[in-house]
Amino acid sequence: MSRPAVSSTDRFGVTLLFSLIAHGVLALGLTFSFEPPVRRLPALDVILVQSANAQKPDKADFLAQANNQGGGEHDKARRPTEPLSSPVPKPDPGVAPRPVEAGAPRPTPPSEAELLTQRRADFSVRTQKRSEEMPALQQPTARELIEKKVEMARLAEEIQRESEAYAKRPKRKFISANTKEYEYAAYMKAWVARVERIGNLNYPDEARRQQVHGQLVLTVAINRDGSIKRMDIIQGSGHKVLDDAAQRTVQLSAPFPPLPRTGEDVDELYITRTWQYLPGDVMVNR
Numbered sequence: 001m002s003r004p005a006v007s008s009t010d011r012f013g014v015t016l017l018f019s020l021i022a023h024g025v026l027a028l029g030l031t032f033s034f035e036p037p038v039r040r041l042p043a044l045d046v047i048l049v050q051s052a053n054a055q056k057p058d059k060a061d062f063l064a065q066a067n068n069q070g071g072g073e074h075d076k077a078r079r080p081t082e083p084l085s086s087p088v089p090k091p092d093p094g095v096a097p098r099p100v101e102a103g104a105p106r107p108t109p110p111s112e113a114e115l116l117t118q119r120r121a122d123f124s125v126r127t128q129k130r131s132e133e134m135p136a137l138q139q140p141t142a143r144e145l146i147e148k149k150v151e152m153a154r155l156a157e158e159i160q161r162e163s164e165a166y167a168k169r170p171k172r173k174f175i176s177a178n179t180k181e182y183e184y185a186a187y188m189k190a191w192v193a194r195v196e197r198i199g200n201l202n203y204p205d206e207a208r209r210q211q212v213h214g215q216l217v218l219t220v221a222i223n224r225d226g227s228i229k230r231m232d233i234i235q236g237s238g239h240k241v242l243d244d245a246a247q248r249t250v251q252l253s254a255p256f257p258p259l260p261r262t263g264e265d266v267d268e269l270y271i272t273r274t275w276q277y278l279p280g281d282v283m284v285n286r
Contacts, residue, residue: 170267177273177286183260188271191256192285199249199275199283206241208281214239215276218246222269226256229268237277246275249283 140148175184206212214237221229231250236243259269276284 171265172268172270173264173266174270174272176271183262184269187257187260187269191271192273194256195249195253196283196285198253199245199285202245202249202252203281203283204241204245207239207245207277210241211279212239212241213277213279214242215274216243216246217272217274218250219270219272220250222256222259222271224259224267226254226258228254228256234272237275242275242277245277245283 173184175188216233216237217235219232219234221231223229228250231247233243233247259266274286276286278284
């Protein structure tokens with residue numbers, strides 16, 4: 001295969017192109033130069049350390065705000081832990097605080113001394129006003145003084161009389177089947193035996209003929225000398241013949257022995273018992 005022939009016209013065009021490029025470079029003054037690479041110094045990392053000591057290291061691996069002689073088990077230098085190495089907290093979206101509107105300052109409460117001064121001032125003013133409004137008290141006359149003394153003497157005499165009457169009131173003692181005091185329990189036991197004996201000897205003939213039975217509750221008051229003061233039927237039997245028979249039995253049994261002498265010094269003894277009129281014409285005191 002033969003190469004194409006280059007004509008003289010082509011050669012002239014190529015020569016003209018290189019000539020224009022050379023002249024353009026010379027006209028613009030473009031030059032090319034090669035600068036040597038700049039030598040960089042070794043850089044040290046700047047950190048913040050949490051501890052410091054007085055000993056200055058001979059060869060520092062890092063720059064910090066204080067001297068810190070490192071140690072440990074690693075052959076290579078490791079970056080110390082920084083106090084602010086944690087990630088920056090992200091803002092938490094929430095409700096924005098409400099702006100506080102400027103207002104009038106709150107009044108300062110008065111001190112204790114000021115309050116005391118005000119109260120004293122009010123009190124003094126009010127007292128003076130009342131003293132001016134109140135009329136002058138009239139002095140009692142001689143007759144009024146005498147009447148007042150007589151009234152006081154009368155009241156004192158009445159109080160003395162009531163005190164004496166209260167002191168003279170009889171001391172009363174109430175006992176029943178549940179009494180456990182030795183003196184009164186023994187007295188009541190003898191009293192029951194006496195009324196049961198008299199009651200069965202004088203059993204009412206009408207109740208025997210009509211076959212009437214029942215029970216009643218009777219309270220007998222006995223004076224200090226053993227005489228009967230009064231009798232009260234607390235709960236009737238429903239049959240008048242039995243109620244009357246119980247009271248008649250107490251009257252037939254009197255007088256009773258005098259009351260026992262105790263530390264209470266009783267003037268009246270009240271005995272409450274249940275009187276039972278049972279079939280078979282038997283009277284029992286419980």
